[in-house]
Amino acid sequence: MGGRGPRFSPGTEVIDRLVAQAVVLEDAKGAQTLWLSIDMIGMAWPQTSGIRQELSAMTGIPFDAIVINFSHTHSGPMSGFEGYATTKQKPEDLVAYEADLIQRCLKMSIDAVETLQDVSVRVCHGTSQIGINRRRRDADGAMGMGPNPDGFYNPDLWVLDLQAVAGSERCVLFSHGCHPVMVYGFNWQGISADWPGVCRNHLTEHLEGDVHAQFIQGLAGNVRPRQLADMTTGTFRTSEPGDYVATGKQIAGDVMTALDDVGEVLELDLGCVADFAMVPKDHTKLPELSHWEALAARDDELEKNLGEYWGERLRAGIPPVRFLPWNVGLIRLAEGSQIAWLANEVLGEWLPLLRQWLQDPTLIAWGYCQDGRNYMPTDELIAEGGYEVDRANTYSKNGPGPVALGINEAVRKTYLALADRLPTQGTGQ
Secondary structure: OOOOOOOOOOOOEEOOOOOEEEEEEEOOOOOEEEEEEEOOOOOOHHHHHHHHHHHHHHHOOOHHHEEEEEOOOOOOOOOOHHHEOOOOOOOHHHHHHHHHHHHHHHHHHHHHHHOOOOEEEEEEEEEOOOEEEOEEEOOOOOEEEOOOOOOOOOOEEEEEEEEEOOOOEEEEEEEEOOOOOOHHHHOOOEEOOHHHHHHHHHHHHHOOOEEEEEEEEOOOOOEEEHHHEEOOOOEEOOOOHHHHHHHHHHHHHHHHHHHHOOOEEOOOOOEEEEEEEEEEEOHHHOOOHHHHHHHHOOOOHHHHHHHHHHHHHHHOOOOOOOEEEEEEEEEEEEOOEEEEEEOOEEOOOHHHHHHHHOOOOOOEEEOOEOOOOOEEOOHHHHOOOOOOOOOHHHHEOOOOOOEOOOHHHHHHHHHHHHHHHOOOOOOOO
């Protein structure tokens, strides 16, 4: 099961089915982009780059125009094993599961390319309040995890409505940033798509036409469901079975409200570019070898795995990485309509920075694309410390040191260069 670091407990019950979905867009000049959404915590770059390369070879869609987004459900398969800090071998069941899943995703994506049809394209901008910032200082002033109504939270809800020109088929893509972490609170080993699955099912049942409802996770790195926020105690309460259903139906209602608006009709003019922002890591705060040796001697599975991995690596003379190559990209759907996608667990505060740098107040941003691990704080959040800055990245082979100051400038330069590389509108060049 994923979302628990390098712990190796299997799932025991299917509460609701996980899904993988694909949509392909093509504009009048023949440029295409493929968006693959998977109910997983998030694969590692070696896997997703292989999938994208194979899809590009089979379909002719450029590598940088293929985006794999993960819903980041914490009640799905471990996936992304290759990026975890552990000396254990990948479980055979997980190897077999992923091989089967990847094969079916490849076939599904090819089918999508081969069954294109003419559609009208409409973008709708709504809002949702299902989430709340989860970075909250405790009584001692340390940055902990609790509902923070004063912390940054982006209420934007982006909806792309594609309706067949001939026929009843309809594709509704929606994106919002909020962690799907409700089911494992009441069923640690239950498999579930969490609230995104409830939302998709509700939209399919209540919207007119033969509806394909697809979720694309946003910048959810420091956002948890508001449904579980106890403002009196300043904590998130333990979830109950009705909680994720209520949250899923709430955002489904928000999507339908957005669709009721006139929205904006788009004439697709696709352009897709991508690159890596080289993010510096802080090596002044690395634990000594003795710290990892002490963890390796403990009985707790999580701590033991971390201690064994980092102890073995340091003794072999291989230090932690000095830079984290952060895969980011930019998609132009049409004039005045852009999407910034980013790998890893992106904190919400990146959105206003990206909008400022790209001078685009309506820019949409997706996280958990191509790779689903490593929290990515801004310079402003690094000084605050906390789980997303200090502790979480220990679980990744890209850890254990925190991200260093200078990440803002690295990302700014990368995105400005990407904007300059976007194909000229209307030409595909």
